[in-house]
Each structure stands twice: as C-alpha cells, then as structure tokens.
Amino acid sequence: MTVLRSVALFVLAALAEIGGAWLIWQGWREHRGLLWIAGGIVALGAYGFVATFQPDPHFGRILAAYGGIFVAGSLTWGILVDRFHPDRWDIIGATICLLGVAVIMYAPRNS
Structure with missing residues (x-):
C-alpha cells in the first residue's frame, strides 16, 4: 500500500507542477x-x-525520483494536451527515467 500511495502522490505532484x-x-x-x-x-x-x-x-531522494516522474509526465502532458508526438528516443529516455525512479524509491534498503 505504501508504494501505491507513493505512486499516487507522484502522479498528483506531476499534475500540479506540469499543469x-x-x-x-x-x-x-x-x-x-x-x-x-x-x-x-x-x-x-x-x-x-x-x-x-x-x-x-x-527530501533529496524524493526530489531526485520526482525528476524522473517529471520527464515522463511532461511527455504525457504534451501528448494529451498539446498533441505532441514523442519519437522513440523520447520514449526510451522516459522509460529509463522511470526505471531510475523505481530504483531510487522502491529498492530494498537496510534500515
């Protein structure tokens, strides 16, 4: 549930910042x-x-991870709102960023 909440907060943050x-x-x-x-x-x-x-x-971890969300979210916003057509490099770059988010935020850590 914590991961789901975190992802929802990232989406909400992306909507607020990009919007x-x-x-x-x-x-x-x-x-x-x-x-x-x-x-x-x-x-x-x-x-x-x-x-x-x-x-x-x-704070640093949250903002670093959010950077990846911002990249993917900005491209998505462009598609949905501005009729932007990303190329394969945009998609590959956004995928790499989202993989980075997953590692930064959700990798197992020693407490």
Missing part, C-alpha cells in the same frame, strides 16, 4: 492573461506541498 507550468506558459506566452498565470502559481505551490506527503523522509 502549473503549463498555465503560466499559456498566460504569458499565449497571452491568455493574469488569471492563467495566477492559477499556475497556485498549482506550483500545491506541488510543493504534495511532495511532503511522500512516505520516505529524505
């Missing part, structure tokens, strides 16, 4: 206005809190 950055991008680069930017700022702040609910107590 927040996308909202700011839309507000500024696509000239959609300050409300979009404000929404992005709120979402990015939420991301910071979501990470604190991870069961592992080590």
